[in-house]
Amino acid sequence: MSATLIDGKTVAAGLRAEVAARVTAFHAKTGRRPGLTVVLVGSDPASEVYVRNKGIQTREAGMRSDEIKLPETTTQAELLAVVQTLNADAAVDGILVQMPLPGQIDTQAIIAAIDPAKDVDGLHPVNAGRLAQGIDALVPCTPLGCMILLDKAGVAVAGANALVIGRSILVGRPVASLLLAANATVTVAHSKSRDLPALCGQADIVIAAVGRPEMVRGEWLKPGAAVIDVGINRVPKEDGKTRLVGDVHFASAVETAGVITPVPGGVGPMTIACLLQNTLTAACFRDGIDPKSL
């Protein structure tokens, strides 16, 4: 038996096209285009690539895209002032401060300073709280992407036993809230959990978001399980180069799972597509429009 692959690139392309169509509807209704501003502090090459891709995809979806590049030496006060300017700018629907930030900056204080209504990363405590309480919220992009992939793969979430491995603020905890809201029975496991193989063996859905290369083995899985692999780990190859692997040992898991995301090409491509969707959602909330009406 071999699992069906969930093609994140295709799903993400479909989502971007859907967002673009809804942006057109938003523009027709309001006369304006949703706008996303990304703030990049310093010149980390990976972050620069990521910010550039966000800009391209935002514009392709018909939205306004701005980038603010600040030097590595930017102070906390300077970055706070930038955030406050963006909070006050009516044309800005989404503010994304690219992580990681330099050491002199208190990341949590910056996140808390962003207007929750413009927090398209979904990291502000107000959004985390609204998500935890089951109220309309801006939800972190990667967990949102996981849920969309499950949906597109036709996985029945309601009533399913879902195991989330990892309890990060960025992925594990919010995806657990989303699964719970979708009526799954949700278990959150982590480094202190005993007998992870047994927990996996009972799960209809496994979300691996732990950051340990190939930790989850195919032998652990319940036959037919849906496996969403959020991990992106770079490991050495025999030839001295490196390759990307997930938190799931793909070669064994593909034999047991029913559906599975590859790494790369699974959850990864969903993140920016969900950021675009969040920007449109934020614009709708700000203009008092039901996002589902577009």
Added chain:
Amino acid sequence: MSATLIDGKTVAAGLRAEVAARVTAFHAKTGRRPGLTVVLVGSDPASEVYVRNKGIQTREAGMRSDEIKLPETTTQAELLAVVQTLNADAAVDGILVQMPLPGQIDTQAIIAAIDPAKDVDGLHPVNAGRLAQGIDALVPCTPLGCMILLDKAGVAVAGANALVIGRSILVGRPVASLLLAANATVTVAHSKSRDLPALCGQADIVIAAVGRPEMVRGEWLKPGAAVIDVGINRVPKEDGKTRLVGDVHFASAVETAGVITPVPGGVGPMTIACLLQNTLTAACFRDGIDPKSL
């Protein structure tokens, strides 16, 4: 085999005494006493009893206690104005708006209007989010009481498999966050969950907070499990009177569990004691004092 009972009355009395001692230390340090203001709208008899008890216990702990009683016909705008006055009053550390509120009032809007720093019920989305993100927060009283009971009963939470039955904003979701923060492997089950008996059978800790009389049966439990029963259900007796039962079938559970809370006399008495603790915690945060230093 018969489980050890966890005596909530005794634990709550101990906690109240501990809070009173820390209030004395707070007063010595700051020259002021923490203050709790309870707002009661209408004249529901059960709420009136509860508010009166809160007042008595607050004063016994050495704190300032105020009650604001408003008529059943109070409008949303009037209640919001009261909340805003209390937000602005420097002597008020804790604001508790007694639930349930009359139908003309939007409960969620009232909760969102309370200064999160004074939200001693822990229901504001900011506190829910901070709890979900593992940041210092004001935590709802009943979940806090459950954790204290587990601690006082000597239950090892780290690494344990904990099952939370029920996913309410008041109990299920926050207690799941607290258990996760204490390094349990946490499963949240609810009305859509399949095979609750099997889930119970794997749990070292069961928190029943579902509101269904005697639903959880002793035969379901893992021998030696710690059982915290949050349910308070009034059921008819044969003589036409009523009695209080929990969500756990006590007579069978006591045979299998290792430790168990009775109903009444288990979680119930903890709620006000935890409210007092939250008021002191709020006062400490507001004055920049580490609550653990008292």
